[in-house]
Amino acid sequence: MIDIRELTKTYGGEDAVRDVTFTAAPGRVTGLLGLNGSGKSTTLRILLGLCRPTRGAALIDGQRYRDLKRPLREVGAVLEQGLSHPGQTGRAHLVSQALLSGTSRARVDDLLEYVGLAADAHKRTGEYSLGMRQRLAVATALLGEPPVLVLDEPANGLDPSGMAWLRALLRDHAATGGTVLISSHLLSELELMVDDVVIIGDGRIRVAAPLASLAGMTTLRVRGGDQQALAEAFLARGASVDTDGRVLLVAGLTPEQAGDIALRLQVPIYELVAERQHLEDVFLEATS
Amino acid sequence: MIAVLRSELHRSFTIRSSWISLAGFTTLAALTGWLSEEFWMLFAGVGAFGIAVMLTAQHYQHRTIILTFLGQPHRLRVLAVQCLVAILFALLLAAVSGIAVAWSGFGRQYVTTLAVIPLIAVFGVANATVVRRPLWLLAGYLGWLLFAEGLIGQLQEPLPFTSFLLAAAGQPRFQLALLAWTAASLPVAAWFIRRDLAGA
Numbered sequence: 187m188i189d190i191r192e193l194t195k196t197y198g199g200e201d202a203v204r205d206v207t208f209t210a211a212p213g214r215v216t217g218l219l220g221l222n223g224s225g226k227s228t229t230l231r232i233l234l235g236l237c238r239p240t241r242g243a244a245l246i247d248g249q250r251y252r253d254l255k256r257p258l259r260e261v262g263a264v265l266e267q268g269l270s271h272p273g274q275t276g277r278a279h280l281v282s283q284a285l286l287s288g289t290s291r292a293r294v295d296d297l298l299e300y301v302g303l304a305a306d307a308h309k310r311t312g313e314y315s316l317g318m319r320q321r322l323a324v325a326t327a328l329l330g331e332p333p334v335l336v337l338d339e340p341a342n343g344l345d346p347s348g349m350a351w352l353r354a355l356l357r358d359h360a361a362t363g364g365t366v367l368i369s370s371h372l373l374s375e376l377e378l379m380v381d382d383v384v385i386i387g388d389g390r391i392r393v394a395a396p397l398a399s400l401a402g403m404t405t406l407r408v409r410g411g412d413q414q415a416l417a418e419a420f421l422a423r424g425a426s427v428d429t430d431g432r433v434l435l436v437a438g439l440t441p442e443q444a445g446d447i448a449l450r451l452q453v454p455i456y457e458l459v460a461e462r463q464h465l466e467d468v469f470l471e472a473t474s
Numbered sequence: 475m476i477a478v479l480r481s482e483l484h485r486s487f488t489i490r491s492s493w494i495s496l497a498g499f500t501t502l503a504a505l506t507g508w509l510s511e512e513f514w515m516l517f518a519g520v521g522a523f524g525i526a527v528m529l530t531a532q533h534y535q536h537r538t539i540i541l542t543f544l545g546q547p548h549r550l551r552v553l554a555v556q557c558l559v560a561i562l563f564a565l566l567l568a569a570v571s572g573i574a575v576a577w578s579g580f581g582r583q584y585v586t587t588l589a590v591i592p593l594i595a596v597f598g599v600a601n602a603t604v605v606r607r608p609l610w611l612l613a614g615y616l617g618w619l620l621f622a623e624g625l626i627g628q629l630q631e632p633l634p635f636t637s638f639l640l641a642a643a644g645q646p647r648f649q650l651a652l653l654a655w656t657a658a659s660l661p662v663a664a665w666f667i668r669r670d671l672a673g674a
Contacts, residue, residue: 200584228672231670231671231672234544235543235544235547236540236543236544236670236671237670237671237672238670251547252548254547256544257544257545257547258544263544265540266537266540269536269537269538269541270536270542271485271489271532271536271538272536273489273490273491273492274488274489274490275488278484278485278488280490281484281488282481282482282484282485283480283481283541283545285477285480286478286480286481286541286542286545286546287477287545288477290603310490322669326541336522365520454600
């Protein structure tokens with residue numbers, strides 16, 4: 187469980203994050219969304235003990251990162267699009283990390299296979315593509331088999347198959363009871379993998395809720411023979427109705443309910459489209 | 475601590491630039507040893523300082539220090555390990571490069587140099603923890619050595635590299651001066667290592 191409580195970080199009198207509060211629960215993938223400079227990375231860095239908060243707390247299973255007994259066995263992190271020395275081979279990098287986390291070398295080879303880098307294990311990481319460095323970073327995070335994963339923009343540089351691989355990996359991790367906190371600006375990708383959404387803007391939390399409760403809402407586009415009558419009937423059923431001058435934009439009704447109302451009114455329907463609200467719509471609304 | 479030490483040693487021994495730096499500084503010090511034992515002592519000290527700077531600063535330069543801090547969040551322990559690794563590399567450099575000097579009948583200078591090498595290595599680690607950019611630091615100290623300590627101080631004042639040179643020659647006053655420089659640099663490094671690690 188990740189617990190961020192009233193976190194504030196001030197740089198030179200400016201709040202990078204202010205009173206940020208949210209949780210990332212075990213068994214769920216939590217997406218941290220925000221524009222560049224919104225405070226996502228600052229929040230993650232404080233969580234990982236790389237920056238000190240001005241106020242508040244960032245806890246992992248009730249403890250600050252620096253108080254964890256075996257941090258790499260408890261938390262795996264992907265930061266800055268893959269950290270490695272360009273003069274070290276991918277395998278040597280993982281062995282150095284394995285020694286740090288107390289993991290066996292056999293796991294290094296298993297992970298190189300798992301992330302698809304076995305054939306390039308003896309290349310220096312300076313020769314790796316961005317996608318390969320991201321895969322190496324994910325392998326580094328997984329070395330200690332930690333229950334908590336914290337990933338800052340891990341999908342950058344991954345090709346579509348890499349995206350699918352990462353999505354499956356994180357979903358599997360959550361399915362086995364792990365906690366995943368991931369920040370990304372690739373909203374359509376995140377929509378496919380997160381359970382909970384935290385939107386941060388100008389250093390403050392704008393939205394923190396399950397994705398299902400945010401992106402599941404639909405708006406109906408309705409065009410009928412008598413727009414006025416339809417609008418009044420929809421309003422009478424408690425729906426909210428707006429119009430762009432050509433169609434009615436109806437929220438609060440299912441397509442079946444709207445169709446039944448039109449049938450009762452004997453008003454012909456020429457267009458009835460249910461438009462699902464996507465994460466991008468939620469994000470833009472929250473950050474605008 | 476042991477896990478961090480093993481990891482740092484492995485990292486240092488598997489990074490090509492570490493080996494190139496070690497080989498380069500060792501060769502330079504060994505070659506100067508043919509000129510005189512004083513030259514060897516000076517260049518063994520400069521080499522020890524240089525390798526300590528390279529090993530420490532490249533961690534910050536490539537931001538892999540973040541991985542180390544994630545594994546060992548208590549940063550003073552990381553600093554202690556970096557000092558140990560630098561001492562080991564510096565001793566290796568001095569021991570190998572000075573074989574010819576020791577063989578030529580300067581065994582006492584060889585031993586006193588090896589005895590004070592750890593101090594200049596720790597001084598290098600402390601400096602690199604503060605400045606974090608190896609080229610700035612090495613270029614800056616090269617200029618310092620030539621102008622401040624060489625031309626102005628005539629290699630007689632208790633400044634860092636002069637102190638090392640004369641400490642290696644067995645002068646107790648300069649051994650104390652070198653100890654003081656190293657001791658003074660460590661609290662500064664301990665303060666700087668606590669700095670936030672912001673984004674790249």
